[in-house]
Amino acid sequence: MKRNTRVETSPAPIHKLLTAGLLVLSLGSGACSESTEGAPRGANVPWTEYQAEDGRTNATVLGPNRTRYDQAYIEAEAIGRKAVRLDKTGDHVAITAKKAANSIVVRLSIPDSPDGGGIDSTLGLYVNGQRVKSLAVTSRYSWVYGGEELRTPNTPSSGEPHAFFDETRALIDPIPAGAEVKLQKDAQDTAAFYVIDLIDLEQVAPPLEKPADLVSVTEYGALPDDNVDDGEAIQNAIDAAVGERKKGLWIPRGTYLVNQVKQGQLGLSLKGIEIRGAGMWYTHLKGAKATFYCWGEGGCRFSDFSILGEVDFRDDDIPNNGFNGGVGKNTSIENVWVEHVKVGFWCGTDADPYGTDGLVVRHSRFRNLYADGINLANGTRNSVVEHCHFRNTGDDAMAMWSNKGAGDPASHDNVYRYNTVQMPWRANCFAIYGGYNNTIEKSVCEDVLTYSGILIDNEFDAHPFAPTTTLKDISLIRAGGPMSGMNHGALRFYTRQGPVNDITAENIDIYDSTFAGIQFQNHPDSQGSTFSNILLENVFVTGSRTYGIEVIDGAGGRASFEDVVVKDSGKGALNAPGVPGNFFDKRSGNMGW
Structure with missing residues (x-):
């Protein structure tokens, strides 16, 4: 496809680089950046991210561009808003491996089918000049339509396409450091185009061995890689472990289909036991019912497997989430990969008798979802999500929602720390809706299509904000976007249904926001709700x-x-039409506005 070249100008260097000579952002790592003090921000991840546009190519480099809902500008949903497009046989993009690796993830887009159901194809993976693997690629879980429509119809006639990208992953023969890794469209690779966003290379450890104190699901008839549904067999194993008070279950290496479960169940149901696999690269639960409902006061423990769902559009009447429910006390999720479901983990349900208390989620990956990554909702408390990576979510990647409709208590004392979010194509990287003593810290938001990097919002029938919501040591990179007739700022405070108060935001870097960097907004229906006890430092x-x-x-x-320092704004440092001067309590050290 022939296209006009559109060039965006790069923003000026971040203020701290100019004034302190210290590194602020280290883009392209897929995880961490640096603060002025040198403390890391973002998830500590085991892979190295390579942006395609930084590689060597004989094909077309796209972007940068931020035009949403237009298939002529697929790169608007790429990380960094740039990508490489392979159109003809022999087109390629290559990078040099900085470290040894035995696995690959490619984030890319190929065309949808005319009916919206997607196509399957291949793409050549070359190492040092030899085609070593045909990567399986698909558009079955990408390309939805209807623009801002919540249910994201999978019908091309609805127009305004989006959610262009998906990922393919594979374990591969060892790649030595310094090797050339190349993606190439050859004659057998039949998609009309391949838009390559990035490559992740990782050295994956060998599969884990079965612990002696866990019972294998194979003892109950679940067998991997046989293309026979294992849902009922796995549920039978769970029921036996719960009834016999076993510690839990082992799911060996392989792929287990979970499309059918016991009558009346929405997914796999358990309480008080452990579910462990051989590793997120080795044990896979795949299918429409590959979801977990943990319930009961005792909590559950999940680790070392992946959930690969079958969700290809959003329908909130279908609870097809990776993890669901009020998970009791001290539930943990560790080293889990969740992909192609609606929500990665939705905590709590209305009138849940157990709630969620003391949840820990760490070192997990939430990718290519149609709604939230994690939502600590409905009274979730004393919970931590750390060192997790989110990419390509269809709603808030990480939310805390203190829903009054779910009863008391308000959500409180929850912490999001050391997390990285990339490209939520609907909603925000991070959002807090009411509650108290909740914290987001030491995290990175990179690229947002339609909303804010951080949204602090009295909305969705939330419990009031109370002391103190804390935002600390966060980088917001290319955040903010247009949605619902509004231009959303990167760091946004919004009195949608009531006052917003008792917020502290400190050590925040806001870089190249699509609209305003910091934004305070009142909704016309919020009846004079105001902001109070808010400190930006x-x-x-x-x-x-x-x-x-x-x-x-x-x-x-x-x-x-x-x-608070403002530099190099496109239209001006401050826009506050009709706002009285006493809105601004300007203390020491402010510059540029």
Whole structure:
């Protein structure tokens, strides 16, 4: 496809690079950046990320571009808003492996089918000039339509396509450090085009061995890789382990189909036991019912497997989430990969008698989802999500929702720390809706299509905010976007249904936001709700496409600013039409506005 070249200008360097000479962002790692103090932000991940546009190619480099819902600009949903398009036989993109690896993830887009169901194809993987593998690629889990429509119809006639990208992953023969790794369209690779966003290379450890104190699901008839549904057999194993008070179950290496479970169940149901596999690269639960419902006060423990669902559009009447429910006390999820489901983990249900208390989720990957990555909802408390990676979610990647409709208590004392989010194509990287003593810290948001990097919002029938919501040591990179007739800022405070108060935001870097860097907004229906007891301290806003700071739509109340620096905004440092000067409690160290 022939296309015009459109060039975006790069923003000026981040303020801290200019004033302190210290590294702020280290893009392309897929995980961490640095703060001025040198403390890491983002997930500690075992792979190295390589952006395709930084590689060597004989094909077309696309972007940068941020035009949403237009298949002519697929790269708008790429990380960094650039990609490489392979159109003809022999087109390729190559990188040099910085470290040894035995696995690969490729984030890419291939065309949809005319009826919206997707196509399957291959793509050549070359190492040092030899085609070593035909990577299986598909568009069956990408390409939805209807623009802002929530249910994301899978019908091309609805127009405004989006969710262009998916991933393919494979264990491969060892790649030595320094090797050339190349993706090439050959004659047998039949998709009309391949838009390559990035390559992740990882050295995966050998599969885990079965612990002596776990019972294998194979003892109950579940067998891997036989293309026979294992749902009922796995549920029988779970029921036996619960009834006999066993520690839990071992799922050996291989792929287990879970499309059918016991009558009346929405997925696999358990309480108080452990589910462990041979590793997220080795043990796979695949199918429409490959979901877990943990219930009961005792909690559950999940580790070392992947959930590969079959969700290809969003329907909120179908509870096809990876993990569900009020999971009791001290549930843990560790080293789990969740993909192609609606929500990675939705905590709590209305009127749940157990709730969620003391949940820990760590070192897990949530990819290519049609709604939230994780939502600590409905009274979830004392819970931590850390060192997790989220990419390509269809709603908030990481949310805390203190829903009054679910009863008391409000969600409180939850922490998101050391997490990395890349390209939620609907909603925000991070969002907090009410509650108290909740924290987001030491995290990275990289690229948002339609909403904010961080949204602090009194909405969705939330419990009131109470002391204190804390945002600390966070990088927001190319965040913010248009949605519902509004231009959402990168760091956004919104009184949608009531006041927003008792918020502290410190050590925040906001880089190249699509609209405003910091935004306060009031909704016309919120009946004079205001902002109060809000402190922004040591916040750096650089290269915003519109304004550094924006206060709009009658936002009232007061916010405090200390060491807030604005630089190189596209339309001006401050936009606050009709806002009285006493909204701004300007303390020491503010610059540029």
